[in-house]
Amino acid sequence: xxxxxxxxxxxxxxxxxxxxxxxxxxxxxxxxxxxxxxxxxxxxxxxxxxxxxxxxxxxxxxxxxxxxxxxxxxxxxxxxxxxxxxxxxxxxxxxxxxxxxxxxxxxxxxxxxxxxxxxxxxxxxxxxxxxxxxxxxxxxxxxxxxxxxxxxxxxxxxxxxxxxxxxxxxxxxxxxxxxxxxxxxxxxxxxxxxxxxxxxxxxxxxxxxxxxxxxxxxxxxxxxxxxxxxxxxxxxxxxxxxxxxxxxxxxxxxxxxxxxxxxxxxxxxxxxxxxxxx
Amino acid sequence: xxxxxxxxxxxxxxxxxxxxxxxxxxxxxxxxxxxxxxxxxxxxxxxxxxxxxxxxxxxxxxxxxxxxxxxxxxxxxxxxxxxxxxxxxxxxxxxxxxxxxxxxxxxxxxxxxxxxxxxxxxxxxxxxxxxxxxxxxxxxxxxxxxxxxxxxxxxxxxxxxxxxxxxxxxxxxxxxxxxxxxxxxxxxxxxxxxxxxxxxxxxxxxxxxxxxxxxxxxxxxxxxxxxxxxxxxxxxxxxxxxxxxxxxxxxxxxxxxxxxxxxxxxxxxxxxxxxxxxxxxxxxxxxxxx
Numbered sequence: 001x002x003x004x005x006x007x008x009x010x011x012x013x014x015x016x017x018x019x020x021x022x023x024x025x026x027x028x029x030x031x032x033x034x035x036x037x038x039x040x041x042x043x044x045x046x047x048x049x050x051x052x053x054x055x056x057x058x059x060x061x062x063x064x065x066x067x068x069x070x071x072x073x074x075x076x077x078x079x080x081x082x083x084x085x086x087x088x089x090x091x092x093x094x095x096x097x098x099x100x101x102x103x104x105x106x107x108x109x110x111x112x113x114x115x116x117x118x119x120x121x122x123x124x125x126x127x128x129x130x131x132x133x134x135x136x137x138x139x140x141x142x143x144x145x146x147x148x149x150x151x152x153x154x155x156x157x158x159x160x161x162x163x164x165x166x167x168x169x170x171x172x173x174x175x176x177x178x179x180x181x182x183x184x185x186x187x188x189x190x191x192x193x194x195x196x197x198x199x200x201x202x203x204x205x206x207x208x209x210x211x212x213x214x215x216x217x218x219x220x221x222x223x224x225x226x227x228x229x230x231x232x233x234x235x236x237x238x239x240x241x242x243x244x245x246x247x248x249x250x251x252x253x254x255x256x257x258x259x260x261x262x263x264x265x266x267x268x269x270x271x272x273x274x275x276x277x278x
Numbered sequence: 279x280x281x282x283x284x285x286x287x288x289x290x291x292x293x294x295x296x297x298x299x300x301x302x303x304x305x306x307x308x309x310x311x312x313x314x315x316x317x318x319x320x321x322x323x324x325x326x327x328x329x330x331x332x333x334x335x336x337x338x339x340x341x342x343x344x345x346x347x348x349x350x351x352x353x354x355x356x357x358x359x360x361x362x363x364x365x366x367x368x369x370x371x372x373x374x375x376x377x378x379x380x381x382x383x384x385x386x387x388x389x390x391x392x393x394x395x396x397x398x399x400x401x402x403x404x405x406x407x408x409x410x411x412x413x414x415x416x417x418x419x420x421x422x423x424x425x426x427x428x429x430x431x432x433x434x435x436x437x438x439x440x441x442x443x444x445x446x447x448x449x450x451x452x453x454x455x456x457x458x459x460x461x462x463x464x465x466x467x468x469x470x471x472x473x474x475x476x477x478x479x480x481x482x483x484x485x486x487x488x489x490x491x492x493x494x495x496x497x498x499x500x501x502x503x504x505x506x507x508x509x510x511x512x513x514x515x516x517x518x519x520x521x522x523x524x525x526x527x528x529x530x531x532x533x534x535x536x537x538x539x540x541x542x543x544x545x546x547x548x549x550x551x552x553x554x555x556x557x558x559x560x561x562x563x564x565x566x567x568x
Contacts, residue, residue, distance in 0.1 A: 054395075054399060057402065058395065058398050058399075062398060063377055063379050063380045063383065063415075078392075079394055080387045080392045080394070080397070083380075083383065083384060083387055084384070084387055084388070087373055087376070087384055144371075145371030145372060145373065146370075146371045146372065146373060146384075146385075147371065148335055148367040148369070148370070148371065149365065149367055149370055149371065149385065149430075149433060150385070150388050151334075151335040152333045152334055152335050152360055152363055152365040152367075153360055153385065153388035153389050153390075154357050154360040154361045154388070154389065154390050155387070155388040155389070155390060156360070156388065157357075160388070266353075273334065273335065273336050273337030274337050
């Protein structure tokens, strides 16, 4: 079939460079299908062909984004960072499901038995531990099957640990905060876990330069429950860890730990080998 | 033994590592240059510990490493070295719920290849190198042991490393895959420094220009594969009857006996192989072997 008009050179060049809108591409290709002269004018370099094929292959091979990656992407997190975070053990579906189940159980128990102080106390004691457990299980040889491989890459150490730790902290605090809103009773009391959670979370980060996150988490959690036990058994006040004076203490600890963690951020490298000459 | 290395890219001096009372690396010295070097040694010889120190995932208690002109004891230089390093650990872990493509993609991000198009191109390249391109969308948990090993090798090749450290890379590979692996590694060794540990003396004979033997945490031989075979020169015999002494011997496929050590009655000299030199080296005092 012959045709009486031909594609302008500029349009042909833009088509070859992949810079046309889809509607224009369809129009140009419809013309190319019946015009040998214009077909011959389209650059047909090996490099161009390879690039085009690569674009097609990438669309076929590109892994689908996981739910967590899609959420992070919506929040403005770059694609490659979202992929890094999707591998975090304590951001896995099983871990998040367990966390959600624990919180849902606490909320349902409190709603079924309103006025029961035991349920509220259990929630307040366990809630600060959840972010700590998440961070402790986010990075390290004992929790991450790919640790040895990633330890030999430039991203390993403080960059990856902090990236994962901050994300896990945010997710755990967000979920626990959501559960708090559903808790019956005064919001002020049921939110009394927040400052101890922040203090414990930052304490874990501060200790991670010297101890593994798992060990640091175990030390802090033991200390937290130990202090609660002392309040109950010796001082005879189960809610003492959540009194205003105690909250001021957690606030002070949080304010003191924040700059410390920031200043030591390059040294927060759990599992990073320590050369004796350093 | 021939310890001369042209264009040294990796130098290890008096490297020592202890776990409690056990000394796993005992003042080990080593020089590597471009090309493929095989690391041989029995279990517990210190091979994996040495490789982990070179791969910067383990710090020695004493001694020095210079790799590609960089000192891993210094944090900034360690990160710089990691940018130029490919490492296949002895026990590479995987995220079983990831696909082959996703896992390689993940390691590529860890190697700071952040541009998606460039990264995916690199992932496809390494998967093709290890013949896993058609498994890109397969979940890691569904791969066979050999395929997992090839995936582990693929991640080590990402970002075109100048120094490749491979800890027992041929474990789990069938004979055909092993042949492909040898072709791939020998090609890589044309322009890079490759150090691979293995229990297979055939691998060393087939693709290594140099060989290092470790025993008891020390380097007991450093030289060419021919030099390692020459350790057994004049001490390998073929006979119809087994030796009467305590020499090491085994029955060969043709029903005769291959003896290492003193000449057995009726023994005829045989051409020594790498394996003969290696076995004699491990059974002999270090001074005698050197």
